[in-house]
Amino acid sequence: MTDDREAIFSRVRGALAPLRERAPLPQYDADMAVLRKMIAGRDLAELLAERMKRVSAHAYTSAAAVADFLKAGGWTRGYCDPALWPQLAPHFGAGFTVETDFDRKRVDDYAFGITRAAGAVAESGTIVLNDAATSRRLAALAPWVHIAVVERAAIFSDLTQAVAALGQDRNVIWVTGPSKTADVEGILIEGVHGPGVQIALIV
Amino acid sequence: MRFQPIDQYSAGLKADTRASVYQSTKSTHEKRTKLLFDQFAAPDRLRELAGEIKQHAIENLDTYLPQVEARLKANGAQVHWAGTAESACAAVLKIMRDRGATKMVKAKTMVSEEIELAHYLEKHGLEALETDLGEFIVQIDDDHPSHIVRPIIHKNRREIATSFEREGLGAYNDDPGTITRRARHFLRHKYLEADVGLTGANFVSAESGRIVLVTNEGNSRFCLAATKCHIALVGIEKIVPRDRDLSILLNLLGRSGTAQDLTVYTEFISGPKSPAQPDGPEEMHVIFVDNGRTEVLASDCREILRCIRCGACLNVCPVYRQASGHAYRSVYPGPVGAVLSPLLMKDKFPQKADLPKASSLCGACNEVCPVNIPIPDLLLRLRNRAKEENVPSPGTPPMGAWALMASQPTAWKAALAGGKLLNYVPTKLIPVPALQAWADKRALPAWRGGEFRKWMRQRAQ
Numbered sequence: 001m002t003d004d005r006e007a008i009f010s011r012v013r014g015a016l017a018p019l020r021e022r023a024p025l026p027q028y029d030a031d032m033a034v035l036r037k038m039i040a041g042r043d044l045a046e047l048l049a050e051r052m053k054r055v056s057a058h059a060y061t062s063a064a065a066v067a068d069f070l071k072a073g074g075w076t077r078g079y080c081d082p083a084l085w086p087q088l089a090p091h092f093g094a095g096f097t098v099e100t101d102f103d104r105k106r107v108d109d110y111a112f113g114i115t116r117a118a119g120a121v122a123e124s125g126t127i128v129l130n131d132a133a134t135s136r137r138l139a140a141l142a143p144w145v146h147i148a149v150v151e152r153a154a155i156f157s158d159l160t161q162a163v164a165a166l167g168q169d170r171n172v173i174w175v176t177g178p179s180k181t182a183d184v185e186g187i188l189i190e191g192v193h194g195p196g197v198q199i200a201l202i203v
Numbered sequence: 204m205r206f207q208p209i210d211q212y213s214a215g216l217k218a219d220t221r222a223s224v225y226q227s228t229k230s231t232h233e234k235r236t237k238l239l240f241d242q243f244a245a246p247d248r249l250r251e252l253a254g255e256i257k258q259h260a261i262e263n264l265d266t267y268l269p270q271v272e273a274r275l276k277a278n279g280a281q282v283h284w285a286g287t288a289e290s291a292c293a294a295v296l297k298i299m300r301d302r303g304a305t306k307m308v309k310a311k312t313m314v315s316e317e318i319e320l321a322h323y324l325e326k327h328g329l330e331a332l333e334t335d336l337g338e339f340i341v342q343i344d345d346d347h348p349s350h351i352v353r354p355i356i357h358k359n360r361r362e363i364a365t366s367f368e369r370e371g372l373g374a375y376n377d378d379p380g381t382i383t384r385r386a387r388h389f390l391r392h393k394y395l396e397a398d399v400g401l402t403g404a405n406f407v408s409a410e411s412g413r414i415v416l417v418t419n420e421g422n423s424r425f426c427l428a429a430t431k432c433h434i435a436l437v438g439i440e441k442i443v444p445r446d447r448d449l450s451i452l453l454n455l456l457g458r459s460g461t462a463q464d465l466t467v468y469t470e471f472i473s474g475p476k477s478p479a480q481p482d483g484p485e486e487m488h489v490i491f492v493d494n495g496r497t498e499v500l501a502s503d504c505r506e507i508l509r510c511i512r513c514g515a516c517l518n519v520c521p522v523y524r525q526a527s528g529h530a531y532r533s534v535y536p537g538p539v540g541a542v543l544s545p546l547l548m549k550d551k552f553p554q555k556a557d558l559p560k561a562s563s564l565c566g567a568c569n570e571v572c573p574v575n576i577p578i579p580d581l582l583l584r585l586r587n588r589a590k591e592e593n594v595p596s597p598g599t600p601p602m603g604a605w606a607l608m609a610s611q612p613t614a615w616k617a618a619l620a621g622g623k624l625l626n627y628v629p630t631k632l633i634p635v636p637a638l639q640a641w642a643d644k645r646a647l648p649a650w651r652g653g654e655f656r657k658w659m660r661q662r663a664q
Binding site: 003004011012015023024025026028030032033035038107108123131134136137138162166171173176177180183184189192193195 | 223226243248256278279353360379382387475476479505
């Protein structure tokens with residue numbers, strides 16, 4: 001393995017040595033990939049909701065509305081981050097079975113999972129999750145419905161801002177809509193390995 | 204030989220395969236163009252910029268590779284280097300054996316196809332299961348992917364339903380929703396049983412050591428939520444200088460590949476899981492793979508190393524649309540494959556030297572490329588190399604007579620005058636196979652030789 005390292009490095013140096021000059025790192029305004037026209041003058045929570053709809057995700061601003069949505073879909077058994085449940089429980093009421101511990105042996109028992117988001121990106125309708133905010137990676141992924149609780153103040157306008165704010169967390173994942181595939185004859189199917197329904201609860 | 208190899212394959216393609224490849228590539232290409240031009244004032248400027256960023260990165264790999272290695276180690280990852288396919292496979296095997304691991308779940312990675320990792324591990328008694336729906340179907344059928352982002356673009360739902368039935372995944376049902384649901388149910392338990400999750404990398408930032416992975420299905424995320432050990436197989440050309448460069452490239456990747464603003468999951472991994480996080484890998488290995496890339500770097504085709512594997516050049520290519528991916532006999536099909544595949548053959552270049560000829564040089568691949576690779580120029584350089592190395596060129600008519608005529612003005616003028624005779628020649632009856640193959644589907648326009656010279660003379664007066 002160390003031999004491979006030395007061999008690769010020496011081949012790289014050998015390949016680059018004959019170049020009279022190397023391509024410079026271009027200087028550019030990071031704003032050039034930002035969809036300014038779309039963002040300008042908009043309330044970010046409203047834009048987020050609109051852009052999430054475009055990728056067939058849902059945004060709600062009240063916990064009671066989320067509970068109604070789950071009930072209507074027949075998704076009454078699920079997981080909730082223990083830190084969030086005390087505030088959410090009053091809106092859910094009877095008829096729901098909610099666990100605050102996720103048992104990976106019963107992965108199919110959870111119809112929904114509620115976890116905290118680290119933020120969101122309005123421009124693309126994206127929810128930002130990271131290890132610090134997510135109580136369980138599996139709970140945000142394996143259930144059919146994922147509800148990410150997003151704080152209004154943590155909504156970035158665009159991807160360029162969100163990249164700049166990646167920070168020190170070892171794992172950051174942007175989620176833009178439900179899990180999907182078009183592998184079979186190009187037909188769009190939602191809910192392949194991850195959630196078939198992706199929701200943001202904006203608080 | 205009557206045809207070039209790619210034509211031979213194309214001639215045998217089933218009509219419905221050709222139609223579905225044509226339809227889906229065309230529609231993805233059209234959506235891509237509309238999205239980019241609706242959203243950005245100058246999308247071509249973005250493509251050029253992305254190309255400059257990647258060109259800089261590959262021309263400074265001697266700086267960035269040690270830098271990214273140091274960053275990854277500081278982040279708690281273990282870094283390995285593999286000069287060849289065998290060495291990369293052996294590195295994966297060793298990591299698994301050291302852990303006593305027997306089961307791997309794999310996200311889609313083109314490098315793993317290139318080094319034939321799954322077969323290697325199976326040969327050594329380990330399980331390596333593909334989890335991307337398309338790749339899973341490729342694996343159960345013992346087939347090969349035919350598109351970089353749409354591995355089973357060549358299969359229809361009836362074939363897939365038959366395979367699922369054969370594999371015991373349920374009674375025959377060719378509804379794409381049912382097929383997907385069955386795969387979901389089967390694979391999620393496999394993730395949870397697996398010891399190791401293997402992924403590729405779309406980008407690696409030299410600044411932070413962050414590995415960026417994009418998927419739509421969420422399978423790579425499942426690998427990184429369920430298993431305790433993450434192995435990332437990374438081609439050495441995946442480096443980008445800084446995190447901020449990622450936003451330019453990510454903005455282009457989804458739009459170019461599948462006409463999405465962003466792919467559904469974009470994951471930034473800079474080490475094993477955080478200590479407080481219950482799920483995910485406690486151990487992370489990054490294997491940097493050369494396998495011919497340094498030879499490409501040393502060649503006059505190094506621009507191809509900018510490629511971010513979006514598949515846009517396949518979707519727009521008139522040859523790919525007719526021939527489909529297997530015609531390229533390589534892991535990388537389409538225009539990018541016609542450049543990269545012969546180069547990655549190293550000293551066996553002649554075996555794939557025909558691929559750069561399978562192009563009309565129309566330039567569409569360059570126009571859609573998110574990193575602005577001058578693919579037609581590179582194809583010409585490879586044709587030149589084949590000529591210089593005297594690689595035989597089956598199916599290509601000899602050009603000696605043409606060269607003689609075109610270099611002698613009197614011969615040229617005589618040929619122009621004589622060309623009128625062509626109007627009376629039954630093209631289909633000329634006993635030259637290449638010409639007959641051509642004339643089979645087409646007719647020559649009436650000869651109008653010499654008109655341009657006449658027009659030029661009048662204009663000059």
